Structures are given as C-alpha cells and as structure tokens.
Amino acid sequence: MNRTRIGKLEDIPRQGSRIVNTEHGEIAVFRTVGDQVFALNNRCPHKGGPLAQGIVHGQRVTCPLHSWVIDLASGAAVAPDSGCAHRYDVLVEDGVLFLDPESRECKA
Amino acid sequence: MTKTKMRLVVIGNGMAGIRTIEELLKMSADEFDITVFGAEPQPNYNRILLSPVLSGEMKFQDTVLNDWRWYEENHITLHTGKTVTKIDRVRCTVETDDGIVAPYDRLLIATGSNPIMLPVPGINLPGVLGYRSIADVEKMLAAARPGKRAVVIGGGLLGLEAANGLSLRGMDVSVVHLCEWPMERQLDKVGGGLLKEALEKRGLKFYLSRQTDAILGEGAVTGLRFKDGEEIVADLVVMSAGIRPNIALAKSAGIHCERGIVVSDTMQTYDPKIYSVGECVQHRGQTYGLVAPLFEQAKVAANHLARYGRMRYEGSSVSTKLKVTGIDLFSAGDFNPVAGDDELLLQDAARGVYKKLVLRDNKLRGAVMYGDTVDGPWYFQMMRDGTDVSEMREHLLFGQTHLGDSGHGAKAGVMSMPDTAEICGCNGVCKGTIVNAIIDKKLFTLDEVRAHTKASASCGSCTGLVEAILANTLGGDYSAKPSKKPICGCTEYAHQDMYKTIRERSLKTIPEVMQALEWKTTDGCHVCRPALNYYLLAAWPGEYVDDSRSRFINERVHANIQKDGTYSVIPRIWGGVTSPAELRSIAEIAERHQVPTVHITGGQRIGLYGITKENLPKMWAELVEAGFVSGHAYGKSLRTVKTCVGSEWCRFGTQDSTGLGIKVEQMTWGSWTPHKFKIAVSGCPRNCAEATIKDFGVVCVDSGYELHVGGNGGVKVRVTDFLCKVASEAEVLEYCGAFMQLYREDAHYLDRTAPWIERVGLPYIKRHIVDDAEGRAELYARFLKSQQYSQDDPWRERAQGKDAHEYTALATIA
Ligand SMILES: Cc1cc2nc3c(=O)[nH]c(=O)nc-3n(C[C@H](O)[C@H](O)[C@H](O)COP(=O)(O)OP(=O)(O)OC[C@H]3O[C@@H](n4cnc5c(N)ncnc54)[C@H](O)[C@@H]3O)c2cc1C
Ligand code: SF4
Ligand code: SF4
Ligand code: FES
Numbered sequence: 001m002n003r004t005r006i007g008k009l010e011d012i013p014r015q016g017s018r019i020v021n022t023e024h025g026e027i028a029v030f031r032t033v034g035d036q037v038f039a040l041n042n043r044c045p046h047k048g049g050p051l052a053q054g055i056v057h058g059q060r061v062t063c064p065l066h067s068w069v070i071d072l073a074s075g076a077a078v079a080p081d082s083g084c085a086h087r088y089d090v091l092v093e094d095g096v097l098f099l100d101p102e103s104r105e106c107k108a
Numbered sequence: 109m110t111k112t113k114m115r116l117v118v119i120g121n122g123m124a125g126i127r128t129i130e131e132l133l134k135m136s137a138d139e140f141d142i143t144v145f146g147a148e149p150q151p152n153y154n155r156i157l158l159s160p161v162l163s164g165e166m167k168f169q170d171t172v173l174n175d176w177r178w179y180e181e182n183h184i185t186l187h188t189g190k191t192v193t194k195i196d197r198v199r200c201t202v203e204t205d206d207g208i209v210a211p212y213d214r215l216l217i218a219t220g221s222n223p224i225m226l227p228v229p230g231i232n233l234p235g236v237l238g239y240r241s242i243a244d245v246e247k248m249l250a251a252a253r254p255g256k257r258a259v260v261i262g263g264g265l266l267g268l269e270a271a272n273g274l275s276l277r278g279m280d281v282s283v284v285h286l287c288e289w290p291m292e293r294q295l296d297k298v299g300g301g302l303l304k305e306a307l308e309k310r311g312l313k314f315y316l317s318r319q320t321d322a323i324l325g326e327g328a329v330t331g332l333r334f335k336d337g338e339e340i341v342a343d344l345v346v347m348s349a350g351i352r353p354n355i356a357l358a359k360s361a362g363i364h365c366e367r368g369i370v371v372s373d374t375m376q377t378y379d380p381k382i383y384s385v386g387e388c389v390q391h392r393g394q395t396y397g398l399v400a401p402l403f404e405q406a407k408v409a410a411n412h413l414a415r416y417g418r419m420r421y422e423g424s425s426v427s428t429k430l431k432v433t434g435i436d437l438f439s440a441g442d443f444n445p446v447a448g449d450d451e452l453l454l455q456d457a458a459r460g461v462y463k464k465l466v467l468r469d470n471k472l473r474g475a476v477m478y479g480d481t482v483d484g485p486w487y488f489q490m491m492r493d494g495t496d497v498s499e500m501r502e503h504l505l506f507g508q509t510h511l512g513d514s515g516h517g518a519k520a521g522v523m524s525m526p527d528t529a530e531i532c533g534c535n536g537v538c539k540g541t542i543v544n545a546i547i548d549k550k551l552f553t554l555d556e557v558r559a560h561t562k563a564s565a566s567c568g569s570c571t572g573l574v575e576a577i578l579a580n581t582l583g584g585d586y587s588a589k590p591s592k593k594p595i596c597g598c599t600e601y602a603h604q605d606m607y608k609t610i611r612e613r614s615l616k617t618i619p620e621v622m623q624a625l626e627w628k629t630t631d632g633c634h635v636c637r638p639a640l641n642y643y644l645l646a647a648w649p650g651e652y653v654d655d656s657r658s659r660f661i662n663e664r665v666h667a668n669i670q671k672d673g674t675y676s677v678i679p680r681i682w683g684g685v686t687s688p689a690e691l692r693s694i695a696e697i698a699e700r701h702q703v704p705t706v707h708i709t710g711g712q713r714i715g716l717y718g719i720t721k722e723n724l725p726k727m728w729a730e731l732v733e734a735g736f737v738s739g740h741a742y743g744k745s746l747r748t749v750k751t752c753v754g755s756e757w758c759r760f761g762t763q764d765s766t767g768l769g770i771k772v773e774q775m776t777w778g779s780w781t782p783h784k785f786k787i788a789v790s791g792c793p794r795n796c797a798e799a800t801i802k803d804f805g806v807v808c809v810d811s812g813y814e815l816h817v818g819g820n821g822g823v824k825v826r827v828t829d830f831l832c833k834v835a836s837e838a839e840v841l842e843y844c845g846a847f848m849q850l851y852r853e854d855a856h857y858l859d860r861t862a863p864w865i866e867r868v869g870l871p872y873i874k875r876h877i878v879d880d881a882e883g884r885a886e887l888y889a890r891f892l893k894s895q896q897y898s899q900d901d902p903w904r905e906r907a908q909g910k911d912a913h914e915y916t917a918l919a920t921i922a
Contacts, residue, residue, distance in 0.1 A: 006919040015631060015657035018918035029918060033631040050673050053661040055634040062634035064661040064669060069634075101921060 003098040009035065010095065017052040017061070022101050027088055028052035029099065030072050032059055038072035039090040039099055045070070045083025074107035113141045116413065117202055117212035119192045119357070121146025123155055124386030124402040125218030126174060131410030133182055139414065142184045143210050145202070148241055149189040151175055155241075156399060156534070156567040159431055162245050162273030171242075195361035197379055214381055214413060217358055217369060221351040221387040221397070226261065230323030236345045239270045251344045254278030259332050259342040261320055263290035265430060267348035268303075271312050272432045274346070282313040282340060284320060284332070294428045294439035298455070299476045302462055306435055315340070353388045353395055368395045373420040375409040385409045391423060398426050399534045399566055427488045427533055429481065431567055438484035441474035441491050442466060449473065454505040463505055470498040483507035485573070489529050499793055499809055526832075527874065531573050534566035539577060540879075543871045546581045554578065581871055596635035598627050603639070603856035610647045618644065618655055634660075639857040642744070645780055646852045649894035656911065662742035665914050666902045667724055670717065677716045677727055679736035680777060683751045683770035683789075684712030693734035701727055711748030711786070713739055725915050729907035737777070737901040744858070745780045746787070746848075749773035750798065754791030754808065763808035765791035768837050772806075775841055776848060778899040779891075782855040782864075785848065786820070800828045803851075803861040804844055809833075813840050817847060817873065818865035826862040829870045832878045846884040847877050849891035 012018050012031040019042060020027045026042035028051050036059065042052050049065035059072045069078040075087035089103040116132075118125045121144050129142060146152075152174040160166035179186045187208060194203040201211045223238030225231050235251065237244050248270075252258070256279055260271040263285030275281040283290065289300030290307075304314055315334070323345055324331040333339045353368035364370050364378040368390030375383050375391075385405040387397055396402060401424035408421040427440035443466050445451045450467040461479035465472060465487065471494050475487040486507070490497060497504055525531075527540030545551060545560045557574055558565040564574040594600050601609070615621045618640050622632060632640070637658035644652045656664045667675035679694070694714055698706050704718035719727060728738075740747060749772050752758065754765030769789040776787065788799040789806040798821075799805030805816040805828050812835040816828035831847075834840060850873070855864040865873060876883055906915075 004921050006921065011913065011918055013657060013913065016913075018913060021917050021920040023922060026917075050669075053665075053669065055637060055658065055660065057631050057633045057637065058629055060633075065671075067634060097918075099921075 002100045002102050004101060006090075006097045006099045008095050009037065009092050009097060011097075012037070015056045017054070017056060019052050020099060020101075024101070024104070026050075026052070027099065027101065029090060029097065030056055030061060032056060032072070035092075036072075037090050037092055037097060039088035040070065040072065040075050041086040041088075041104070043085060044068055045077050045085050046081065051085060076107060114139060114213045115211060116140040116142045116214045116216065117210050118142065118144045118216045118218060119195075119202065120218035120220055120386065120388075121148065121152055121186070121188065122218060122220045122386065123152075123173075123399055124220070124406055125216060126152040127403055127406035128216060128218065128383075128385055128409045128413070129182075129184070130174075131407050132413055135410060135414040135416065137182075140214075142182075143187070143212075144179070144184055145187045145190050145192050145204060145210075147189070147191040148243070150242060151179070151186070151188065153242065154566060156431070158239075158242065158245050159269035159273055161242070162248060162270065163276040163433075164273075165276075165433065168242055192357060195357065195363075195382075197361055197363075197382070200381065212381070214383065216409065216413075217363075217377070217382060217384040217388060218386040219354040219357060219388045221353045223347055224350045224352050225347050226320060226349055228320055228322050230325060230329065231347075233323060233325050233329045234327070235325070235329035235343065236323055236347065239266055239346050239348050240351075248274065248344065248346065249277070252277040252279050253343075255280065256343040257282070257341050258344040258346065259284060259340065260346045260348055261332075262348035262350065263287070263314070263316070264293065264348065264350070265291060265428060267346070268307065269431060270346050270348055272307070272310070274344075275311055279344070280313075281311070282315060282342075283307075284315045284318050284334075286317070286319060288317055290314070290316075291430070291437075291439075294476070295437070295478075296443055296464060296476055299437070299439075299462055299464065299478045302460065302478045303430075303435065303437060306460075307432075351387065351397055353390065355388055358384070358388070366390055373408075373422060374412045374417075375405055375421055376412070383409050383413065391421060394423055396424065396426065398428065400424060400426060400536060403535055425488075425492055427484065429484070429533075429567070436477075436479055436481040438477040438481035439475065440484070440488045441472070443474035443476045452501075452505050465504060467497065467501075470496050470501075472497055480507075482573075485530050485533070485570075486525060488533070489526075496811075526830075527879070531577065532561075532563035532566070532570045534570075535562040537561050537563040542574060542577050543581050544875075546578060547871065547875075551578070581869060595639055596633055598622075598629045598632050598636050599625060601625055606639070606643045606857075607647060607853055610643050616644070616648060616652065618658060632658075642780065642782065642857045646894070649890075650897040656914075663744070665721065665724065665911075666738055666742060666906060667719070668742040672718075674718045674720055675724060676741070677719050677724065677731070678709060678713050678739040678741035679731050680739040680773075681713045682773050683749055683766055685751075685766060685770065686714075690734070690736075693731075693736075697727060697730045697734070700730070709741070709748075711741070712750050713741070713748065715741070721915050722917075725906050725909075725912070728903035732901065732904045732907050736903075738903045740777065743780070744783050746773075746776045746778070746785050748786060749776070750786070750788035750802070752789075752791045752796040754789075758791055758796075760794055761791035761808070762810050763791060763813065765789040765797065765806070765808050768806065768808075768813075768840060769797075771837065771841065772844055775845060775892075775895070778901075779848065779852075779895060780898060781848065781852055782857045783860045785851070785861070787844070801825060802828065804847055806840055806844075812836070815840065815843055815847075818861045818870075820860055820862050829865060829873075831870075831874065842884065842888045843877060845891040846887035847873070849887040849894075850876050852891075852894075853887075 006020050015033050017028050017030045028040050028042040030038045044063040046068045049063040053064045054061040060069050062069050068081045075085040077083045084106045086104045089100040154171040154173050157171040190204040192202050193205050201209050203209050223240050258274045258279045258281045260267045260283045263283045271281045271283050319335040321335045322333045329345050331341045355365045358369045359365045369384045370390050377384050386402050408419045411419040430437040445466045452465040454463040464476045466474040472491045529539045531539050542563050551557050564571045641655050641658040662668050703716045707715045709715045749769045751766045751769030755761035786802045787804045788797040788802045790797040790799045791808050799807050801819040801821050807814040814833045815831040817831045819828035
C-alpha cells in the first residue's frame with residue numbers, strides 16, 4: 001500500500017469528515033462514532049453531492065443534497081438507491097492517518 | 109332549625125318563565141319553593157319548533173324542553189291546564205279558574221302573548237285558527253287534507269312558516285299580506301322579492317297589498333273576501349297578523365301596563381314583589397317577539413330573584429332567521445337607509461344571493477341577507493359592538509372568510525370567527541363557549557353540545573354553524589387523533605413524545621436520550637439526530653451544547669450550500685432597512701471576493717452567491733467588521749422580518765411598521781425553531797409586506813395591531829389565520845415571543861407553523877396565546893430566556909476560528 005500521511009485522527013471530529021485534495025479530485029475521509037476511519041471519493045453517486053458535508057451515522061453517511069445514504073466501507077448506496085462512490089484504503093497507526101490515493105475501487 | 113323557604117309562583121309555563129327558573133336553579137338551587145301554573149296541558153316545550161312539527165320535520169316529543177321528571181327532580185309544583193284568573197296583591201296570592209289558591213313571596217308573570225285576531229266578520233267561525241300553541245298546530249293538522257285550501261293572513265315570519273308547513277302537508281296555500289312584499293319588517297323590497305319568488309316556486313300563492321274585509325262561511329269557514337271585493341276559497345284560515353302581549357291578568361290586578369306589562373331594568377313591575385319576563389313585558393317602551401331578548405331578561409330576573417342584584421337588562425337588538433328549510437335568510441338592525449347612510453349591495457342572481465348592509469358613521473346599522481347567511485352572526489356582532497368598519501369596507505360584503513381569506517370555505521369561516529362571535533342568537537352563546545365546552549367536556553355530538561351550552565337548542569338555525577365548529581374543533585384536536593409514527597427506524601418514539609419526555613426524564617444529551625429510550629442504532633441517523641438536537645436545544649436553553657455533527661450542512665457551516673458546492677452568504681438587514689454605508693461595505697466585500705452573483709432576496713436582504721467554503725470565514729470577518737451579523741438564511745430559525753415603510757413614509761401607513769419590525773427582529777433573531785420561521789409587519793391592511801403568508805404576521809391598523817399566524821409561501825401557499833388584535837407594540841412583542849415559544853415547544857421538528865396549526869387547531873393556539881394571559885407571559889419569559897443564549901453571532905465566532913476544521917482541507921497531496 002502506498003501510504004501517504006494525511007494528518008492525525010484527532011483532526012477529524014467524531015461523526016465527521018474532512019477533505020483531502022488530490023490530483024484526481026477530493027477524497028472525503030470519515031471518522032465514525034467508534035473511531036473507525038473510511039475514505040470515499042467526495043462525490044455522491046446520485047448527482048455528485050459533497051459527501052464530506054453529510055451526516056455520519058453508524059458506518060454510513062447521508063448525502064447533504066438529497067439524502068442518499070452511502071455505506072462508508074464499500075462506497076455503495078444503501079437500498080433502495082443504487083450506485084457507488086469509489087472507496088480508498090485508509091488506516092490509523094498511533095493516531096496518525098495514512099491514505100492510499102491509488103487504491104480507488106468500486107465495491108458495489 | 110328548618111329555614112322557611114321563599115315561595116315563588118310563576119304564571120306561564122312557557123319559554124321565558126321556565127328559562128328564568130332554570131337560571132335561578134343554577135344560582136341558588138334551594139332558596140325557593142317554586143309553583144308553576146300553565147294554561148296549556150303540556151310541560152314546557154319549545155314554541156319556536158312548532159313550525160317543524162307542523163311541516164312534519166319534527167315530532168312534538170322533540171320539542172319538549174323540560175319533561176315532567178324535570179319538575180319533580182327540582183321539587184317544582186306544576187299545575188298544567190290551569191289558568192290563573194286572579195292575583196291578590198294584598199294577600200299575596202294567586203287563584204286559578206278552578207279555585208286553586210297559592211300564596212307567594214315573589215311572583216313571576218310570564219304569560220306571553222296572543223295572536224291578534226283581526227276584528228272582521230267571521231273571525232269566530234270554526235276553521236279560523238291562530239298560530240301560537242301545539243293545540244293550534246294539532247287543529248291545523250286535523251284540518252289539513254291534501255288538496256284542500258288554506259289561507260294564511262299575514263306574511264310575516266310566523267305566517268310564512270305556517271304557510272310553508274301546511275303546503276308541505278299537501279295543502280293548497282295562499283298568503284294574504286297587507287304590504288307589497290312579505291316580511292317587510294325584516295326584509296327590504298329586493299330581499300322580500302327574492303323570498304316571495306322562492307316560496308312561489310314551492311307552490312305558495314301570494315295576495316300582496318291586500319286587505320281582508322271578511323271571512324266567509326256559515327257554520328264553518330268557506331272563503332275570504334278582500335276590501336276590493338275579490339273572493340277566494342278557503343277551508344282553513346290561519347290568522348298570523350301579529351301578536352299582542354297577554355296583559356289582561358296583570359291589568360286586572362292593577363299592575364301598571366301600557367302595551368305590555370311595564371318593567372324596570374331589573375325586570376320588576378311597579379309592584380316590587382312581582383317580576384315579569386317574556387313577550388308580555390314592555391321594557392323601555394319596547395316589546396319583543398323573539399326568544400333571544402327573553403332569555404336575556406330571564407337571566408336578569410333570576411339574578412335579582414336570587415338576590416345577587418347585580419345585573420340590569422338594558423334592552424336587546426334582535427336578528428331574525430326564517431326557519432324554512434332550504435331558504436337562508438338573515439336580517440338584523442335598521443336596513444332602510446336614511447339620508448347620509450351608506451348602502452352596500454351585493455346581488456348575484458345566478459347564485460340567488462342578495463346582501464345589503466347599511467352603514468352609518470362607518471358603523472354597521474343593519475343587514476339583510478338572502479341566499480348566503482353564513483356571515484349573519486358576524487355582521488350582527490359588529491353591529492352590536494359598534495365596530496368601525498371603514499377599513500374593511502371594500503371586503504365587508506364578501507364576508508369574514510374573505511377578509512381573513514383563509515381559503516377553506518364556509519366551514520373554516522366559522523373557525524376564523526372571533527371567540528366572542530355569537531353563534532346561537534337565541535341563547536346568546538358565543539363561539540368560544542362552544543369550543544371550550546367541546547374541548548373541556550369532551551363533547552362529540554350535536555346533542556351533547558346542545559345539552560352543555562344550549563347552543564342550537566332553540567330555533568335551530570345555527571345548527572349548521574355549531575356542527576361546523578364541532579367538526580373543526582374535534583378534527584383539529586390532536587389528542588383525539590393519536591396517530592403516532594416513530595421518528596425513524598432507529599426508535600419507537602414519535603415526535604409528539606420527544607420534547608416532553610426529554611424534559612420529564614431530564615435527558616440532557618443525544619447519547620443520553622438514545623440510551624434511556626433504547627435506540628436501536630448506536631448513533632441514530634440523519635433523521636433522528638437533527639430532531640433530537642433540536643428538541644434538546646429547545647428543552648435546555650443555555651445548558652445543552654449544540655451538536656454540530658447532528659446538524660445538516662447548512663446549519664453546521666452557517667451558510668447555504670448551492671448546487672455546485674459553493675455557498676451563499678446573506679447578512680441580516682434589520683427589518684429590511686439599510687444605509688449607503690452598509691451598502692457600500694457589502695459592495696466592497698463582494699468586489700474583493702469577486703462574488704459572481706449579488707441578488708436581492710425575497711426577504712429584503714442582499715445575497716452573495718458562489719462563495720467557496722474556505723472563503724467563508726474570511727468574508728464573515730469582513731462583514732462582522734462592517735457591523736453585520738448572520739442572517740440565518742440557512743437555518744431552521746428566524747429568517748427575516750419583512751416590513752413596509754409604514755407611517756414614516758406611506759400615506760396609508762397607520763403605525764411605524766418598520767420600527768416595529770426591527771424591534772421584532774432584534775428580539776427574535778438567532779432563535780432555533782422546528783422549521784424556518786418568517787415574520788412580516790405591514791403598515792396597513794394593504795399589506796405590502798405580505799404579512800398574511802408568514803408564520804407570524806402583523807397588520808397595523810389605526811387602533812392597533814392585528815396578529816396573524818400560520819401562513820407560508822412556498823409550494824403550497826397557506827394564508828394565515830387571524831389570531832387576535834392587540835393595542836401596543838409591547839403586546840405585539842409578547843404575543844410574538846409567546847407564539848414562537850409555543851411553536852418551539854409543541855410542534856414536531858420540521859413542521860412549519862401551518863401544518864402544526866392545522867394539526868392542533870387554531871382554538872388550541874388561541875387558548876394558550878390569547879385566552880390565557882398567565883400562560884402567555886410564561887411562554888414569553890421562556891422565549892426570552894432561551895434567546896439570551898442564542899444571540900451570539902455564529903459568523904463572528906467562526907471568523908474568530910471556531911470549527912476551523914469545517915472550512916479547511918485536511919491535506920493536499922500531489
Ligand atoms: C310558530 C312560532 C314560531 C316561532 N319562531 C320563532 C323563532 O324562530 N325565533 C324566535 O326567536 N322566536 C320565535 N317565536 C317566538 C317565541 O316562541 C316566543 O317569543 C316565546 O315563546 C315567548 O315566550 P314567553 O314565555 O313570553 O311566552 P310563551 O312561550 O307563549 O309562554 C307563555 C305561557 O303562559 C301561559 N299562560 C298565559 N296566560 C296564563 C295564565 N293566566 N295562567 C296560566 N298560564 C298562562 C300560556 O299558555 C303559555 O304557555 C315563534 C313563535 C311561534 C308561535
Ligand atoms: S402596507 Fe400599507 S402602510 Fe405599508 S406600504 Fe403598503 S400601503 Fe403603505
Ligand atoms: S424557488 Fe426553487 S430554485 Fe428558487 S431558490 Fe427556492 S428552491 Fe431554489
Ligand atoms: S447528490 Fe447525493 S443524494 Fe443527490
């Protein structure tokens with residue numbers, strides 16, 4: 001894994017998200033209430049809404065534009081909607097966040 | 109020791125006499141030994157309803173007001189079929205035709221009146237009847253054979269009801285009347301003409317401007333001859349040419365009488381032990397022939413009999429409705445204009461509607477309505493209150509619904525009437541009394557409402573209105589409809605339980621709520637979290653710390669996200685009033701940030717569009733520097749207070765709508781509400797600030813401020829309901845704050861005021877905001893308290909660095 005250091009866990013609020021700018025566009029990095037982290041392309045599969053601005057609950061985020069719910073681990077839209085926001089590998093080590101900007105994949 | 113009771117004797121077992129007893133029993137149930145004498149053999153019945161009995165729409169049983177049992181239960185000695193023939197004022201006794209003697213300490217004369225039998229030849233022939241009692245009705249029914257001919261002499265209210273009844277029994281009916289049109293005492297020529305036409309369509313024949321010369325027949329009536337010589341055939345003649353107070357008995361006892369038994373404002377005759385009420389009475393030169401005034405008299409008489417000695421009878425103004433099913437007619441006051449009066453006319457031949465209002469000195473003097481009488485009680489109310497109608501003049505004819513323009517038709521029209529509006533004219537019951545009885549006593553049927561309030565219990569013309577009130581009040585009573593839907597899949601709890609549960613169980617944070625109420629998910633979802641955040645914020649002002657993670661993006665970053673992911677920035681412009689200096693600073697800031705679109709919003713502010721998220725705090729810093737605060741254009745919170753220039757500039761302005769709007773905005777800004785909340789203040793009823801489609805609207809008038817609630821623009825426009833009128837700016841502020849607080853505590857999250865009011869019903873709002881001064885003051889105090897903690901400008905805080913992570917990227921990688 002291509003490990004790029006992007007910051008510390010505490011830089012992201014619980015149930016929140018922050019953006020990482022990359023040459024392929026914005027990647028949203030999420031932190032759940034249980035301190036798990038996930039990364040998704042910051043574009044909703046519906047109409048491109050900025051997922052990083054959504055409400056994070058459980059392992060999901062609700063898009064701020066039309067309330068599609070996206071599964072953070074897979075990037076897949078939760079039924080009845082369908083579609084996929086590409087996901088990236090991200091991990092925490094000693095409170096430090098590492099992202100692999102090349103790991104983009106669609107799991108839906 | 110047994111206290112000897114006072115002896116009260118009542119002469120006349122009719123409507124006024126027995127109503128007095130009912131009132132008396134309410135006040136002091138066992139002060140009196142009561143004895144009642146009635147010439148009629150029946151117990152007390154509702155004389156008004158004889159017409160429906162005649163027409164076959166009702167049975168006599170349905171008209172009985174107090175049956176035999178009632179007299180027994182109240183220990184009243186009742187002598188029916190006994191006529192009192194003598195009053196001995198020295199011995200204080202009365203005596204009947206068959207020799208019963210009863211002593212009295214107080215005497216009440218309620219002998220009513222008799223039909224006037226015209227002094228023409230043949231008046232005593234069999235087949236010539238008056239129209240006064242159930243006995244008369246029975247005789248008419250015995251004579252009524254289909255195809256036979258009946259002639260009714262007198263085209264007044266009673267005559268027409270009799271004619272209609274006989275016609276419904278299959279008789280061939282003619283009405284003979286002295287004037288050019290029927291009911292000339294209640295209707296003008298046009299209204300009378302319309303009525304005549306309608307009755308002719310039902311088969312009645314009219315002989316107008318005719319005088320009866322003689323009733324013909326030998327042994328029984330066979331016909332009628334007019335003064336002009338023409339003769340018509342008749343098998344039955346009903347005399348309905350007016351009534352005459354029945355004063356013979358009183359007169360023979362030396363009690364001062366003129367046309368009627370003369371009484372003072374306390375309903376006492378010249379003999380202070382003797383009271384009198386009803387149609388036999390003459391008060392301040394006036395006699396009455398309708399029940400409403402008699403019932404007022406009954407109240408006063410009872411009050412004095414019970415020795416409260418507080419009330420005075422000061423005369424009544426009366427309104428009339430004709431009880432002919434299918435014909436709507438209403439009349440009140442002086443409807444023949446004299447020089448200097450204004451006349452407002454509406455005639456809609458196609459709908460068969462005619463209305464005439466007579467104004468004098470900007471006050472309603474009289475009203476005649478035909479075909480559409482819904483607004484009758486409203487006009488009548490304004491007539492009696494002497495309301496200045498100059499401001500609503502243009503719309504007056506179209507009725508109250510039109511003024512309030514609630515757009516819900518006649519039924520909702522009833523609901524927009526003020527609580528003081530009289531619904532049941534006979535019993536003087538106003539709307540508020542009915543609504544309160546329905547709510548407090550949990551009434552569900554018309555009969556229950558009748559029993560508890562007496563509304564619609566007499567002539568029945570107001571039955572439609574009472575039913576509409578019942579339907580609206582019950583329909584709007586949210587406790588009656590327990591439709592509880594869980595907030596979302598995370599919980600079984602519904603919105604309506606949330607605020608209360610949070611307060612009662614002292615739950616202070618979202619995790620606490622979720623744990624205590626056994627949420628099914630760890631941290632809820634985008635539906636329940638913002639709701640809980642709101643409820644907690646409303647429940648614990650100053651204590652609960654807003655959870656930005658449970659806010660939708662706009663409220664989290666204090667700007668409106670646009671479709672391209674940029675944001676809009678809309679600073680607050682108090683009451684829509686700005687200055688060159690303010691405009692200059694906005695212009696400079698917009699230029700500096702190369703704002704792509706500057707737009708004047710619908711809420712009288714300036715919107716800057718296309719701002720990137722990173723730029724927000726910088727722009728806010730500059731705006732804050734220039735003296736602006738957030739306009740909360742993104743929040744479920746107070747948005748704008750729209751105003752017009754009002755009395756400061758506008759030639760129509762009645763009050764300083766601009767200044768008041770600014771005060772209102774300064775009080776309310778920053779408050780969080782279940783959904784967005786908009787206010788407007790218009791300087792006069794022309795309503796340039798569109799106050800009647802706002803959540804809270806103020807329309808200034810000369811005499812104060814009209815408050816309107818529950819309107820909105822948007823997808824489904826809803827016009828406000830009229831709440832009440834207040835006199836001062838201070839009251840506007842108090843009512844506004846109290847209303848917002850009630851909304852905050854009571855509405856479901858994401859309910860705007862309109863659906864909330866439709867659910868709980870306007871009466872509910874009125875009870876809390878208008879009727880209950882103490883409750884209102886408490887709501888207002890809670891609102892102000894909560895405002896202490898919510899008027900920190902969120903832009904200033906963020907310009908100073910709060911929540912910086914919201915506005916910057918975590919990292920940028922190549
Ligand atoms: C057909 C009809 C329709 C009406 N419709 C309406 C209407 O729609 N709206 C409205 O407001 N009003 C209406 N009225 C008028 C209303 O009924 C009267 O105003 C009301 O009944 C008067 O009440 P009272 O008690 O004064 O007289 P009453 O109800 O007539 O009572 C007087 C009683 O005293 C008795 N009595 C008289 N003398 C003696 C005596 N010496 N000894 C013992 N008893 C005696 C009489 O027999 C009678 O029972 C109508 C009246 C009639 C006849
Ligand atoms: S609402 Fe009345 S006072 Fe205000 S601007 Fe319009 S006309 Fe003038
Ligand atoms: S009316 Fe429609 S398009 Fe216009 S601002 Fe409102 S939501 Fe947007
Ligand atoms: S863009 Fe995300 S739900 Fe429409």
